Every structure is written in C-alpha cells, then in structure tokens.
Amino acid sequence: MSQLIKEISQKRSVGSVFTGGFVKWSANGQRLFSTCSNIVKVIDLENNDASYTIGDPEDELRITCIALDKNRNRLLIAYNNHVIREYTIPLEDGEEPQLAKTWKTMHTAPILVMEFSENGVILATGSADHITKVWNLEKQQCTHTLKGPSVVSSIVFGKHDKLVVGYIEGQLHLYDITLGAEKKFINEWKTHSSNITALLRIEDTRLVVALSRDQTMSIHETETQETIKVLPLFESIESAAIGHNGNLFTVGEEGILKEFKIETAKLLKQQKISGTRLDQISYDPITNRFLSVSAETNIYIIDFEDLKISRQLVGSHDEIYSCCIFGKNESHIAVASNTNEIRIYDSQTLDCQLVFGHTESVLGVVSPSWDTSLLASCSKDNSIIFWRLSEENEDSKTTTKPYLFPISVATGHANSVTSLSFSNTTRAPYITSVSSDSMIKLWSLRDLIKLQREVKIEEDSQQNIFDLLPKVPCSSTLVAHAKDVNCVDVADSDNVVATGGMDKLVKLWQVDTTKMQLGIGGTLSGHRRGVGDVRFAKNAHKLASCSGDMTIKIWNISDKTCQQTLTGHTCAVFRILFISSDNQLISADSSGIIKIWTVKNSECETTVDGHTDKIWSLTAKAEESEFVTAGSDGKIVVWKNVTEEKEMAELEKRREKLEQEQTLTNLLEQQRFDEALEFALGLVRPFCAYKVITTLIDHGQLASALPKLDSRKIQILLDFTTQWNTNSRTSQVAQRVLFELFMIIPPEEFLEMPNSRNLIESFLPYTNRHLDRLDRARQDASLLEFIWKQMRIA
Known part of the structure; x- marks a missing residue:
C-alpha cells in the first residue's frame, strides 16, 4: 500500500x-x-x-x-x-x-x-x-x-x-x-x-x-x-x-464430560473436554447443547448427541506474547499467551480453538509468506513445533471445520525459545530461532515441506508429541549475544538475518543458503538499553530497531551506520513494523501506545492509546488494511486504516462549509437579512451569526429581524451572546442583542426559557467588567481634556 x-x-x-x-x-x-x-x-x-x-x-x-x-x-x-x-x-x-x-x-x-x-x-x-x-x-x-x-x-x-x-x-x-x-x-x-x-x-x-x-x-x-x-x-x-x-451428566477434576444412568450410576458415555478441571455444566433444551466452563476460564459449547465440542470461547487471555495472521485469505489469528496451548481465532467470527502440544507457555507464533497454512510456535519448553492448518478431513474426504495439527518439531535450545522468523522464499526454505540461551539457530525446512502432509496426531493420543513427530535437524548454531536474545528477522533476500538482545546490540548474520550455514555479518551499536525488536525494510537496505531506551533507530545495512533516530515514546518500545512500502513505521510501547511514523521526515503522524499495558505483539495483514496488536492486558485489538475515510469526511465537511458560506454571502448581498440570520443560527456557527448581526446593526434592521425568530433560534442566539460577551471586541454586539431581546420578550416569558438563570449569571460579571473598563476610559478622556486645556504655547 x-x-x-x-x-x-x-x-x-x-x-x-x-x-x-x-x-x-x-x-x-x-x-x-x-x-x-x-x-x-x-x-x-x-x-x-x-x-x-x-x-x-x-x-x-x-x-x-x-x-x-x-x-x-x-x-x-x-x-x-x-x-x-x-x-x-x-x-x-x-x-x-x-x-x-x-x-x-x-x-x-x-x-x-x-x-x-x-x-x-x-x-x-x-x-x-x-x-x-x-x-x-x-x-x-x-x-x-x-x-x-x-x-x-x-x-x-x-x-x-x-x-x-x-x-x-x-x-x-x-x-x-x-x-x-x-x-x-x-x-x-x-x-x-x-x-x-x-x-x-x-x-x-x-x-x-x-x-x-x-x-x-x-x-x-x-x-x-x-x-x-x-x-x-x-x-x-x-x-x-x-x-x-433423563440421564445424569457430570464434570469434574478430570476434565471429562460423563453420562450416567441416574438409577445405577452406570457410565454410559464420556468425552475428554479439557486438560484441566471443569467447574460448571448446564444443559439448554432449546438448542440441545451443553455449556461447560474450565478452571482456566475457557467456555465450551458441546453437542448433546456426540458430546463433541462445537465451539470454544476463551474467557480471559491473561498475558499475550505473540499474534500471527495466517491461513487461506488470512482466515485465522494464532495467539500465544501465558498458557501451553495455542489459541486459534477465526478472523470473521472470532470463534476460538485451543490447540495443545507444548508443555509450557508459548512465547511466539509465526507463519511464512510462502505458505500461509503453515505455522511455527516456540515455547518456554525450549522447543519449536510446526503446524498445518487444514480444512479437509482426509479420512472422510469431506470439508469440515478447520483444525490445526502438528507435523514436526525442532529441539536443541537450552533455554526458552523467544522468537522465530521464516525465510521469505522457498528457494532454500529455512527458519531461524533465538533463545534465552544467547544462541541463534538455523533450521533447514527442505525435508519439512516434503513431510508436512504425512504426519497427523490423533486428538485423543496419550503419547508425548515430541516422541511421535519427526525432528527437524539444526543446520547451524552460533552464539549470538552476551545476554538473552529477544528478536530475530530475515531480510527480503534471505541472505541476511538480524538479531537484537539484552546486551543493547543489534547483530547481522550472513546466511549461506547452499550450505545452510550462518556467518558473522556485523554489529550495530548505539542503543542504551536492551533491543526489543528488529525489522528489515523490504525494498531498501534498511533495518529498524527499537529499544528500552525509548528510541527507534533506522540503520543502513551497507555501511552499518545509523541514519535516523525516532524519539517520542515515553516508555520502552517493544515492537516495530515497516509499512506503506517502507515509507512508514508503526511502533508500540510498554504503556500501550501505538505510533505511526513517516520515515522521510522522522515525524509522528498519529498516536493511539491502544492498550492499558505492554504491547507484546504487532502484526499486519498483507495489504496493510488492518493491524493486530495484543499485550499484557490480555486484549487483542484489530485496527483498520481509516486515512482515506477521514480525508473524504474532511473534504465533505469543507465542501459543506464553503456551500454554507456562499449561501450566507448571497443572502447578505441580496439584503435578505432576516433569512440570513435564520440561516446562520440554523448552522449553529457563532462567527457566521456575528457577521449577520453586525450587518443588521449597520443597516438598522436588528430590532425588526429578532421578533421573526422562533424560540429555538432565540435560545441559540442567547448562547452566542453569552460567548460574545466574554470578549471586549464583541461585547458591544452582545449587549445590543440582549437589549433588543429584552425589548420584545416579556420578563415572565424570559424567565420561563430554559437555562435563563445561568444565562444572566454568566452575563453579569463580564458586563460589570466592561462597565468598569468604560468608566476608566471616560476618566482617562476627561483627564486628557483637562490637561489639554491647561496647556499653553510658549
């Protein structure tokens, strides 16, 4: 865009x-x-x-x-x-x-x-x-x-x-x-x-x-x-x-919905619903469904006949670490939060599925541009799992509700895997990962693409997922930073990778796609706090990085120099993203603020208060018409670009204003003062009304024009006079209008008007101030006249 x-x-x-x-x-x-x-x-x-x-x-x-x-x-x-x-x-x-x-x-x-x-x-x-x-x-x-x-x-x-x-x-x-x-x-x-x-x-x-x-x-x-x-x-x-x-349905600590014969407590049927305790179940005879709630505040809608889950709702996300838009036509949003499951939302209905595989909290989810049905997730369990989103039940050959199933795993990091990034093409597909163990690893995905439709884990399997899935071998490993590595990104050419760490450095790594090996590419220093995110521009040799020092830096990759430093955030900046063909940057910080920057002039175009806490995730749809943010407040927000809508609305507003001003000018030129006054008051625009009132005073027609106004327009005019009376330049017109209204409106009728008491109370202090000013001016004029008369020419 x-x-x-x-x-x-x-x-x-x-x-x-x-x-x-x-x-x-x-x-x-x-x-x-x-x-x-x-x-x-x-x-x-x-x-x-x-x-x-x-x-x-x-x-x-x-x-x-x-x-x-x-x-x-x-x-x-x-x-x-x-x-x-x-x-x-x-x-x-x-x-x-x-x-x-x-x-x-x-x-x-x-x-x-x-x-x-x-x-x-x-x-x-x-x-x-x-x-x-x-x-x-x-x-x-x-x-x-x-x-x-x-x-x-x-x-x-x-x-x-x-x-x-x-x-x-x-x-x-x-x-x-x-x-x-x-x-x-x-x-x-x-x-x-x-x-x-x-x-x-x-x-x-x-x-x-x-x-x-x-x-x-x-x-x-x-x-x-x-x-x-x-x-x-x-x-x-x-x-x-x-x-x-007439049968009894129970839920409890096992997370299983069970059906019993009441008279004998004979178990007739059971279905695993959740990996944690189920706290509530209720039956709705209208829709013939059960409603169940888990200890993790997840809500399940269950069909009565087969006890299968028809819908899942996440009650509360706690803290969200990462979001990813993926699937055909960007149909789903994957969410990694402070739990061991991945939460998959339908982009249209926001229906949710819980997908289990990791044994500890999921820290990141990412999908490649070359295959949007593929998803990779990383976790505190030191592993990476690759998933496939499928809309076809391969056993029955019928189209069913989309589901996510694992296809492979990658293990080897000695600590939590904090971030992932796919290559941008399939010429030599790979994924890079960074971890709290200070390492960067490169994993070749050539074999994964061949195997990605061959492995499928049964939903009720009790075996460990890491024992059932094929392993993706690690092609290259290097020590990346002296401290925890927070982020990684792959350049559009797939030949360069950038990482950022808590050691305040951004590092570049060369990728030999033939041998699938990493090599040292350089170091970019300048941040005073840990680096939160790095992003390559797609159409230029630029790299952006953000940091806990509240700045965003844009680097020239060729000579490894800092070209710009964007300042304006008041808290640590956690996420950045190039948009608008690399002409702009969008950033998010730890206080929930989102900013959009124009790179050319380093100016902030807009600032939005998006969340109440840290924003950990910032991603965009392919055409950049929508953005998704999420963070510590457990809220996922979808933002849309309304620039064109705002501009059209502003143009329409200006056009209407010009038409109204032209109509008012025509009425004044034609000396149709009564109509001009009613038109100006109907617009509820004080300046236009003031302009008409001064014209009526100049032509001596104010007294004849006011009685033709209805009660609503008189009320509007009184509100205007209250504003005019606060300024010495317009107070004379306000006093004249109030005088003429007092001459045509009986006192008892004036007191019955809405807000009349407040009107008088607001008029009095400014009127007294104007009188004092006139008295001082009269005294000064008298003194000046006296001095002039006493003067003698030598």
Whole structure:
C-alpha cells in the first residue's frame, strides 16, 4: 500500500469475557451471560459484534453470583456488599436489559448461590454466613431465614414447597418453606463427607440428586426423607446437569464430560473436554447443547448427541506474547499467551480453538509468506513445533471445520525459545530461532515441506508429541549475544538475518543458503538499553530497531551506520513494523501506545492509546488494511486504516462549509437579512451569526429581524451572546442583542426559557467588567481634556 497512513481506528477487539464464576444460557440459547469481575458480559454466539455488558466497569463492587429465572427473562446479580440487582431481559434482539429493582439482602457475608423456584416467584439465596434466605419476589419480602451448619454451596427447590440446601462440609438440609408451617427444618442427611457441588431435582418426581467432591452421588426422597441410594462416581464432581433423556451428566477434576444412568450410576458415555478441571455444566433444551466452563476460564459449547465440542470461547487471555495472521485469505489469528496451548481465532467470527502440544507457555507464533497454512510456535519448553492448518478431513474426504495439527518439531535450545522468523522464499526454505540461551539457530525446512502432509496426531493420543513427530535437524548454531536474545528477522533476500538482545546490540548474520550455514555479518551499536525488536525494510537496505531506551533507530545495512533516530515514546518500545512500502513505521510501547511514523521526515503522524499495558505483539495483514496488536492486558485489538475515510469526511465537511458560506454571502448581498440570520443560527456557527448581526446593526434592521425568530433560534442566539460577551471586541454586539431581546420578550416569558438563570449569571460579571473598563476610559478622556486645556504655547 503506497498511500501514507495517517489515521487508524479500532475495528474490533477480543478481551476478557469471563474471569471465573458463573455462565448462564439466554432464553433462545443464542446468548451467554457470564461474570467478568464487576460486570456481566452478554456474549452473542451468532454475532460477536452484538455482544454488550451489564453494569458499570468503573464500579468498585465485585459480583459473587448471578441467576436467571426458569423463563430466562430476569437476571439477578449479587455483589460483595450483599446487594442484589434485578434486570429484565428483553425478548427482542438489539434491546439491552433494564434495571428493575435493587435490594439489600441483610446477609453478612457474600452470596454464593441463588436459585429460583419453578414458577419464578420464590428466590432462595445462600451465603457464606451459613444462612439461606427465601424471598417472595412478588411481595418483595423475605419469608424465611434458615440457619445452616456451614457455608451454603448449593440449593434446589423440591416438590410441595420443599427446599434442599447443600453445605460445604457435606451436610444436606431439608426445609419446609410453606407459609405458616409448624416446622421449617425437617431433616438432615449426612451421606457425604465433602462439599455438595450440585443438587438436581428429577423432573416429575420428589427425588433430589446430590453430588459431592467425595466422588459419590446420593438420591433422596423429599416427602419421606428417605435416602434412596448412595452411589460411587470415582471422580470429584464439580457440577452436573440432567439431559432431556433423563440421564445424569457430570464434570469434574478430570476434565471429562460423563453420562450416567441416574438409577445405577452406570457410565454410559464420556468425552475428554479439557486438560484441566471443569467447574460448571448446564444443559439448554432449546438448542440441545451443553455449556461447560474450565478452571482456566475457557467456555465450551458441546453437542448433546456426540458430546463433541462445537465451539470454544476463551474467557480471559491473561498475558499475550505473540499474534500471527495466517491461513487461506488470512482466515485465522494464532495467539500465544501465558498458557501451553495455542489459541486459534477465526478472523470473521472470532470463534476460538485451543490447540495443545507444548508443555509450557508459548512465547511466539509465526507463519511464512510462502505458505500461509503453515505455522511455527516456540515455547518456554525450549522447543519449536510446526503446524498445518487444514480444512479437509482426509479420512472422510469431506470439508469440515478447520483444525490445526502438528507435523514436526525442532529441539536443541537450552533455554526458552523467544522468537522465530521464516525465510521469505522457498528457494532454500529455512527458519531461524533465538533463545534465552544467547544462541541463534538455523533450521533447514527442505525435508519439512516434503513431510508436512504425512504426519497427523490423533486428538485423543496419550503419547508425548515430541516422541511421535519427526525432528527437524539444526543446520547451524552460533552464539549470538552476551545476554538473552529477544528478536530475530530475515531480510527480503534471505541472505541476511538480524538479531537484537539484552546486551543493547543489534547483530547481522550472513546466511549461506547452499550450505545452510550462518556467518558473522556485523554489529550495530548505539542503543542504551536492551533491543526489543528488529525489522528489515523490504525494498531498501534498511533495518529498524527499537529499544528500552525509548528510541527507534533506522540503520543502513551497507555501511552499518545509523541514519535516523525516532524519539517520542515515553516508555520502552517493544515492537516495530515497516509499512506503506517502507515509507512508514508503526511502533508500540510498554504503556500501550501505538505510533505511526513517516520515515522521510522522522515525524509522528498519529498516536493511539491502544492498550492499558505492554504491547507484546504487532502484526499486519498483507495489504496493510488492518493491524493486530495484543499485550499484557490480555486484549487483542484489530485496527483498520481509516486515512482515506477521514480525508473524504474532511473534504465533505469543507465542501459543506464553503456551500454554507456562499449561501450566507448571497443572502447578505441580496439584503435578505432576516433569512440570513435564520440561516446562520440554523448552522449553529457563532462567527457566521456575528457577521449577520453586525450587518443588521449597520443597516438598522436588528430590532425588526429578532421578533421573526422562533424560540429555538432565540435560545441559540442567547448562547452566542453569552460567548460574545466574554470578549471586549464583541461585547458591544452582545449587549445590543440582549437589549433588543429584552425589548420584545416579556420578563415572565424570559424567565420561563430554559437555562435563563445561568444565562444572566454568566452575563453579569463580564458586563460589570466592561462597565468598569468604560468608566476608566471616560476618566482617562476627561483627564486628557483637562490637561489639554491647561496647556499653553510658549
């Protein structure tokens, strides 16, 4: 793209949508309500752009629990100050929930669980203060306060006004909440020895199922108070749901969704969902899907029939180290964050897949320009894994959802691999890697290209990925820097590689593509802090580097001299990128600021506050119409180039202004002063109105023009006069206009005008100041006249 970029704006972003707690289905199953610190995120599963939030992000309160009634048209949010807010959920799309009521519960500790009755009239709240309160929402009153033995962990309504409460120490209490009942507390079951994590009522029965972290489930009859069965599940259960087939579905510490026969606890089916604990599961009968949440705040949408994951949502990214746009037509964004999985986003829908392979946090992802379906990742586990993005299921020969599978690995670094860079052509394909072990390595990819479609790891394989995949041999290794190496980039010719390290140096390396060997190419010194990034210009013998010394340097590769130093950042600069055919640079720093520079004149074209913390990743689409940034705030932001749009809007604005000024000039020349005044006030432009008013005063037509104005234009004129009165050069016109308005508007009518009191209060101090100035001028004139009369010619 040859046109210089002067403006960018945020197109879309991916931030935290779930930070732990609860996730609920909407009525139609197309939206999710998730807790995200002090707000509730409403996630639209069909259209991510339609998502919104409930609550004030600046509120200091924190959400402890949320609940939806059975019809899912009321959302209750409990906060850490023991207050509950009720929101009405609209049925129509495009409408946002409205706050219906707020009440204080009088709990003395955070509310941990809330449950609606079947008809939605009764609400039960359980708290860490060991108390369960029952509320009649129609009468807006608390009907029962039930003291328990420990912290309340789960609640369920039974048949015939029965309430079963589970506690964190494993007790189950049965209560009768009928108004006027002789005895509230009916029975206690001590069938469990650990936290009751789920209570479920079997539909059309009086049976309640309790599940616990003691790896058992129990079935109880609420009328006879009998314990029907206690059955082993051989897993610590965190949550459970009953499907439309009447079977029990559980999740727990193993990260597996299991289906049981309730009566016998016979395991019917199971499916691995996550590598970590699953904390929640709920069933939506409308869409026939499960919703599950992992301990790492990932959200899974699971089909009921085969228990396969249909969608994955990342609740919170923590810190993002690297992003890469890849795939056919740049269809996906690969994200490396502070976890051992790679997160693959669909560029259009922002649907996410979690891809496992590394054993420690992934530090970088990169894709070559010559094969955008190929991806390489590096990690703190000292390894590099090569991946292939495929849209075809090779076994069934049918097109399926794109998936990423590993094809090869490269090992050999003695410490974390910090950065990767592919060659730019396939004449002699290779990849370079740098590490915290101070080394640079070159890996030939000739054999990888031949093998890249031959190896495929089964999803449920339990073997180590490094044992199953073929190894890419290292072709060359050199000690690159005296300290950790942060970055690496390959020149467009593939013959030169640049690295930057914490030793404040940029180093150049010659590449013999025939022998696949690295050689020393030179050293560029000048930075006063560690080098964060290096980038080659594609069409010139230039190299850019950025550093913790808050500067960007542009080097001439031929003579190894610094040509320019760009200053303007107030924090360490972490990422840079040549754009606009090497005529511009885009940079990102540790405070979240993005700057665009024009290289020719070293000027900053624009500055954007993009993130709230360090920006670790900066990448662009091939045509540079969009940019992607990510960093420590866990947010991925897609930026678009709006330079042309801004210029067109500015041109249109100037054109309209010229047309308006010409129209006003024509009206004045034709002496159509009344129309000119109305036109100027309609534009809401003080200068134009002032110009017309002075013309009316000169022609003695101001008094006749003002009565023809309607109330709205009079109000606009009064606002203008308030501004004019603050300046001694325009105050006389303001005073004249105010005088004429007082002559035509009765006092009582003037006082009824909006903002009339503020108008008078703003007029008085400046008017007094003008009077004082005139008095001083009159006194000076009198003194001058007296002196003149006393003077005698010698």
